[in-house]
Amino acid sequence: MKISELSDRSGLPVQTIKYYIREGLLPKGTATAATRAEYDGRHLHRLRLIKALREVGDLPIASVQQIVAAVDDDAVALHLLLGKAQYALGPRAEPQPEDSGWRAARQDVDAVIAELGWRVLPDAPARDLLAQAFAALRGLGLPIVLRDLRPYIEAAELIADHEVAGLLVDEDRERAVQTAIATNVLYERVLLALRRMAQENASTRRFDLA
Amino acid sequence: MKISELSDRSGLPVQTIKYYIREGLLPKGTATAATRAEYDGRHLHRLRLIKALREVGDLPIASVQQIVAAVDDDAVALHLLLGKAQYALGPRAEPQPEDSGWRAARQDVDAVIAELGWRVLPDAPARDLLAQAFAALRGLGLPIVLRDLRPYIEAAELIADHEVAGLLVDEDRERAVQTAIATNVLYERVLLALRRMAQENASTRRFDLA
Incomplete structure (x- = not known):
């Protein structure tokens, strides 16, 4: 596909895609003419990973570079790769x-x-x-x-056991990192919102018996 | 006490204290001369509340004004006051x-x-x-x-029940709001950090049996 189609399908502007290529996050396309290159599904998948790391994980480019390098390095076991991604999160x-x-x-x-x-x-x-x-x-x-x-420790263990049990380890490495980061960040917000509402519920029950 | 002592004891610069007075967050001191005013323990307690709302809760001045007004309005029951403070949090x-x-x-x-x-x-x-x-x-x-x-709901209920049970309802209103906001914000960070470590622990146990 052309870069314009890659842009449409990834939802990222062409300028952003070119920037990621310059930064070494995304491999160059296959040159088909002096000013044209052809991209394939691997580029699209890589862009989706970068997008999740940047937009959901809010990671700086340097962290994205490290994670992408670890994705490409098969010597890094999947659980270490996921750990590296978690450590990069704010x-x-x-x-x-x-x-x-x-x-x-x-x-x-x-x-x-x-x-x-x-x-x-x-x-x-x-x-x-x-x-x-x-x-x-x-x-x-x-x-x-x-x-x-104690209650926070118990809650953290409850959640983490569920989350780690749900990791899809036979998945593609790129997709596994993308899912793990998005899940980590977004379920953190889920937890925060649920805690606030559970507080309101518990407080209403305790103080407002009407 | 003079404004300089109020500044020392609250840990807030004199300029900040004057700004809070102009914004109506803190009552004026009792004028003792054309350019001097005397402050007391109530000013200090109010400043500690404002400091907690601003620095720990990261609340905008407008939200602090609303909460301070509710603290001063005895018609607002304590649990509604705490609810108002929680709604103001980001x-x-x-x-x-x-x-x-x-x-x-x-x-x-x-x-x-x-x-x-x-x-x-x-x-x-x-x-x-x-x-x-x-x-x-x-x-x-x-x-x-x-x-x-489910695990997030269960965790949220576990935590909220503990937190609401621990509210000190016979406390001074100002101090109760201050404690509730600080606790809410800081224990959220505690929970986040514990979840990350519980994830690492669960992942290490699952994947790295050595």
């Missing part, structure tokens, strides 16, 4: 001052994860994200105690 | 085109909430937020089915 913890409050929060996080026996790498970005929330709560005079954390 | 659904995809997603949300028997107002912002996620997933060829939603 939000990220803001850079932290090396003060004692931050160090204490990070140690608390590491202690909780060790206590749970969760297999999570020491440099998982979510450790810093959790430490940042711990430090902010402590700064507001609302320090976290393990008892308060 | 993220909000982007304005939606009145297309059939969006309408269908919103109807799906309303049907799910009705099916659950949750007491949630028809104009709760989280309904639109959930509809937006439904529409986005459908647009990616990953439509939500109720079976997939």
Whole structure:
């Protein structure tokens, strides 16, 4: 297909497609004339992956480049590829001052994860994200105690077990990453919205018995 | 206390305090001279509330004005006050085109909430937020089915029941709103971070049996 058809079918402007080719995210088409190239289904699938990473995952170009390179590298096992994509997702913890409050929060996080026996790498970005929330709560005079954390831990395990069980591992790698990223980001919003409504429901039942 | 001491104790610059007074968020101090005013503990508590709404809740000034007005209006029951504060929190659904995809997603949300028997107002912002996620997933060829939603619903109920049970209703209204907003925002980050780590743990256990 021509670049104009690739644009129509991917929903991306021709200029954007050319930009992705320049950045090495998308292979060049097969030249058919000095100013023409032919594209195929592989280009379309790659563009759909890039679109999901950029538009749903909100990832910077550098992260997209890394993920695309890992997709193309069969030496990277699928679950490591999906993990790499998850690590690239925001939000990220803001850079932290090396003060004692931050160090204490990070140690608390590491202690909780060790206590749970969760297999999570020491440099998982979510450790810093959790430490940042711990430090902010402590700064507001609302320090976290393990008892308060229990329902969140239970909820996270419930959801993650469901999500990991549903991963389609025999799928095409490109499609698997695309689905995993979209699912991760969009179900995070689903969870957030459901929590807000469940709060309203629980509060209405508790305070407004009429 | 003088405005300089109020600034020290609240951690807010004098200029910011003056701005909040101009915007009607904070009452004026008691004039003690042409260019001096005296402030007391009520000013400090109000500033701490405003700070939590602005810095943790990331709310615009107009929303802070509405919440502060509701705090001062004893005719607004505490649980309605907390509900008002929760409705003011982002993220909000982007304005939606009145297309059939969006309408269908919103109807799906309303049907799910009705099916659950949750007491949630028809104009709760989280309904639109959930509809937006439904529409986005459908647009990616990953439509939500109720079976997939179950673990998220269960998780949301688990968390909300814990959170609403923990509300300190005999507390000062100002402090109750401050705590509720901070808790809502920061425990959302806690939940997000725990979900990411629970995913890594579940994935490692499933794929990497070594």
